[in-house]
Amino acid sequence: xxxxxxxxxxxxxxxxxxxxxxxxxxxxxxxxxxxxxxxxxxxxxxxxxxxxxxxxxxxxxxxxxxxxxxxxxxxxxxxxxxxxxxxxxxxxxxxxxxxxxxxxxxxxxxxxxxxxxxxxxxxxxxxxxxxxxxxxxxxxxxxxxxxxxxxxxxxxxxxxxxxxxxxxxxxxxxxxxxxxxxxxxxxxxxxxxxxxxxxxxxxxxxxxxxxxxxxxxxxxxxxxxxxxxxxxxxxxxxxxxxxxx
Amino acid sequence: xxxxxxxxxxxxxxxxxxxxxxxxxxxxxxxxxxxxxxxxxxxxxxxxxxxxxxxxxxxxxxxxxxxxxxxxxxxxxxxxxxxxxxxxxxxxxxxxxxxxxxxxxxxxxxxxxxxxxxxxxxxxxxxxxxxxxxxxxxxxxxxxxxxxxxxxxxxxxxxxxxxxxxxxxxxxxxxxxxxxxxxxxxxxxxxxxxxxxxxxxxxxxxxxxxxxxxxxxxxxxxxxxxxxxxxxxxxxxxxxxxxxx
DNA sequence: GTAGTTCGATTGTCCGGACATACGCATTGA
DNA sequence: TCAATGCGTATGTCCGGACAATCGAACTAC
Numbered sequence: 001x002x003x004x005x006x007x008x009x010x011x012x013x014x015x016x017x018x019x020x021x022x023x024x025x026x027x028x029x030x031x032x033x034x035x036x037x038x039x040x041x042x043x044x045x046x047x048x049x050x051x052x053x054x055x056x057x058x059x060x061x062x063x064x065x066x067x068x069x070x071x072x073x074x075x076x077x078x079x080x081x082x083x084x085x086x087x088x089x090x091x092x093x094x095x096x097x098x099x100x101x102x103x104x105x106x107x108x109x110x111x112x113x114x115x116x117x118x119x120x121x122x123x124x125x126x127x128x129x130x131x132x133x134x135x136x137x138x139x140x141x142x143x144x145x146x147x148x149x150x151x152x153x154x155x156x157x158x159x160x161x162x163x164x165x166x167x168x169x170x171x172x173x174x175x176x177x178x179x180x181x182x183x184x185x186x187x188x189x190x191x192x193x194x195x196x197x198x199x200x201x202x203x204x205x206x207x208x209x210x211x212x213x214x215x216x217x218x219x220x221x222x223x224x225x226x227x228x229x230x231x232x233x234x235x236x237x238x239x240x241x242x243x244x245x
Numbered sequence: 246x247x248x249x250x251x252x253x254x255x256x257x258x259x260x261x262x263x264x265x266x267x268x269x270x271x272x273x274x275x276x277x278x279x280x281x282x283x284x285x286x287x288x289x290x291x292x293x294x295x296x297x298x299x300x301x302x303x304x305x306x307x308x309x310x311x312x313x314x315x316x317x318x319x320x321x322x323x324x325x326x327x328x329x330x331x332x333x334x335x336x337x338x339x340x341x342x343x344x345x346x347x348x349x350x351x352x353x354x355x356x357x358x359x360x361x362x363x364x365x366x367x368x369x370x371x372x373x374x375x376x377x378x379x380x381x382x383x384x385x386x387x388x389x390x391x392x393x394x395x396x397x398x399x400x401x402x403x404x405x406x407x408x409x410x411x412x413x414x415x416x417x418x419x420x421x422x423x424x425x426x427x428x429x430x431x432x433x434x435x436x437x438x439x440x441x442x443x444x445x446x447x448x449x450x451x452x453x454x455x456x457x458x459x460x461x462x463x464x465x466x467x468x469x470x471x472x473x474x475x476x477x478x479x480x481x482x483x484x485x486x487x488x489x490x
Numbered sequence: 491g492t493a494g495t496t497c498g499a500t501t502g503t504c505c506g507g508a509c510a511t512a513c514g515c516a517t518t519g520a
Numbered sequence: 521t522c523a524a525t526g527c528g529t530a531t532g533t534c535c536g537g538a539c540a541a542t543c544g545a546a547c548t549a550c
Contacts, residue, residue: 296505296507298504318513
């Protein structure tokens with residue numbers, strides 16, 4: 001069966017976006033089977049009453065997502081593999097919620113402290129100047145899963161403990177109008193210290209998964225510096241990444 | 246000082262690519278300072294004798310890389326933060342070499358084995374069918390750094406031990422004409438088993454950083470399944486990621 | 491039978507233009 | 521003084537067309 005595509009020119013949604021969404025839905029649904037050709041752009045454009053650049057823009061966005069592959073002289077094919085999450089900058093909270101785990105958060109510290117040298121360097125503020133410090137214990141199914149320490153520059157966000165327990169830090173930032181842009185991450189492992197072990201209900205020296213992250217907004221400001229420890233039996237970093245070409 | 250940009254129309258290199266490379270170089274060099282406006286597209290196009298779509302294509306590619314930010318009604322600005330590696334699918338070998346560590350590889354196993362259930366599922370082959378198995382010890386400065394176990398489907402590549410010791414697996418694949426497309430990764434941690442501990446010169450139960458990865462080519466075939474363990478004192482995963490918008 | 495050639499198909503690149511939309515700022519009004 | 525309005529500017533979207541580059545397959549010649 002042919003795919004029935006259509007665009008609504010009266011909609012404020014861009015035409016290329018309407019098209020790319022329909023194509024993506026068709027791929028997701030299985031109407032467009034992996035490996036199948038998409039049909040050439042010219043004819044597709046004519047069929048929809050669109051110009052070729054518009055159709056190309058729609059297709060290109062799906063190529064960037066890794067769903068399609070174009071080959072000159074051949075055509076555009078649906079990629080065969082199962083593409084899922086292309087590693088977006090997501091919060092642990094969102095990850096857990098997406099996995100249907102109904103995460104719980106216990107805010108243990110929410111205060112203002114002088115910046116340590118490490119924090120000051122990461123956030124780009126003066127050493128000893130005031131920064132927010134938040135420590136949270138993230139639980140799933142009543143069991144501790146991760147211990148999250150975050151530092152934020154002052155005046156960026158008023159951190160309400162109740163809100164922090166109800167949702168993730170990134171959501172609060174986005175809601176406050178902060179446009180997240182990029183983050184530098186470092187993932188490692190180490191043995192748990194006595195304090196860490198107690199917080200996560202592990203034994204001292206037990207292997208922990210660690211992640212340090214500095215997040216920047218689109219003006220280049222550091223908006224968050226996180227130092228997280230995860231129980232490896234409960235959590236691992238899963239993601240899909242694409243080859244930049 | 247104004248930026249001196251120019252394009253060579255006789256070159257086979259696409260014009261938009263020439264432009265984006267020059268802009269990227271100028272950002273890298275510091276000629277285009279963070280936060281500075283890039284000047285509007287129309288005028289830039291006129292100055293270079295290019296059309297606006299071509300200039301837009303060049304700028305867009307840098308936006309996708311996270312180097313620029315566009316704001317409607319405002320202009321295009323250079324991002325202020327230090328963007329480095331947007332997490333490409335790279336081999337450990339390339340990573341180490343880029344860090345100037347002159348990695349050494351010792352191939353311990355290079356043979357054909359029947360596929361275990363886990364390997365068969367990852368590679369999409371029948372359980373018990375022949376697959377290549379490679380075990381390598383990666384060293385830096387004479388010290389073991391990671392233990393790499395890889396399985397490959399048969400007939401894809403003839404794995405020469407000498408070549409494996411001289412370069413990375415991904416390079417061999419690319420050289421064999423395989424177009425890498427995407428990979429699913431899982432990063433975790435666990436205590437070292439007795440065998441792992443001995444291989445990496447650690448003690449039993451010492452925390453190890455682990456990574457499992459299945460790599461796909463652009464036809465969706467699984468071309469590699471890797472099960473790696475790293476010494477966390479010697480290695481951690483460092484990368485930068487962008488917010489998909 | 492095999493190697494080289496030609497040719498159709500399809501995407502890649504590029505152009506010049508048009509109108510829409512959103513942001514920042516100055517002006518205007520209460 | 522402060523909020524609402526209007527305007528200039530820049531990017532966002534879209535069009536229709538042209539030619540080049542590349543791939544695969546059919547065809548041809550040896």
